Amino acid sequence: MVRAPYFDANGIKKGAWSEEEDKRLIAYVERYGHPNWRQLPRLAGIIINYFLCLNKCLLRCGKSCRLRWMNYLRPNLKRGNYTQKEEQLIMDLHKEHGNKWSLIAENLPGRTDNEIKNYWHSHLKKFQNRNLNNTTYDDDDLNKSKSKSSCESTMEHERPKCELRDDSHHILESSVSNVSTESSYSSYTEEDNKDNNDNDDNNNSWLCFSSRGEEESNREEDRVASWDKATLFDEFGSSFWTEPFISDNAFNQDYSYILYDREDPFFV
């Protein structure tokens, strides 16, 4: 039910997102937040390349990344059926605010403006029109309509009722909202480094390039080299790891020899 993927004249990918793209976007936003959507796809691509040793990028425009994240990937999104309470709330708020979907969405935690808009057009609009003079919409009408369209009812029943999106991404709150670059990243380095240190035998940060991935040793791109954190710092300067984004000239360098870590979320 999504548009077929394609590339526009500028080489930007459009259409449906693949699972791999989703993972890349999630991995990047988990790490750095999204202080700059426009640069995100390029940065997500280059940073992940360090681990993948592949010349792949997230070939999406920032706008597309933002939309995908906001409407589909971000945590705590509700999927599935709307409760009667939510439906009533949408009706009431729409009566009050009109097509201010973002405003309406603020009052429905876990629902996106896009989702509410779609739901309005496909389910609720007709009842609003029918009950224009009533203060509340007719529940019987709505129920009748739901059962009337077997297409709708079938599809709705297949979906879990008001399922809360898996929050396993454990994305920092500061990363989800509009935050400063520093806050999102520094919050990671302080907390997550500690976690990684606990888990990592080498007692390094998430940038630890240990010699894992023996099973991939046959792959050409998995050439193992004695890479360490210090080397990486030298390449970019220390500011690279304290700031979420890289200078443009960093993109022209060949880091294909960098090891990757399978357990790192960037490994997708």
Next chain:
DNA sequence: AATGAATCCAACCGCACTACA
């Protein structure tokens, strides 16, 4: 079984707004 119509929703597009140089 085949086919056209209806439905739904992820994704795209264009515009407006804000921040900043």
Next chain:
DNA sequence: ATGTAGTGCGGTTGGATTCAT
């Protein structure tokens, strides 16, 4: 005051799915 970049919002579209004939 002006121009530009980045972001958010609302309208629209594409196409998969399901239903009706």
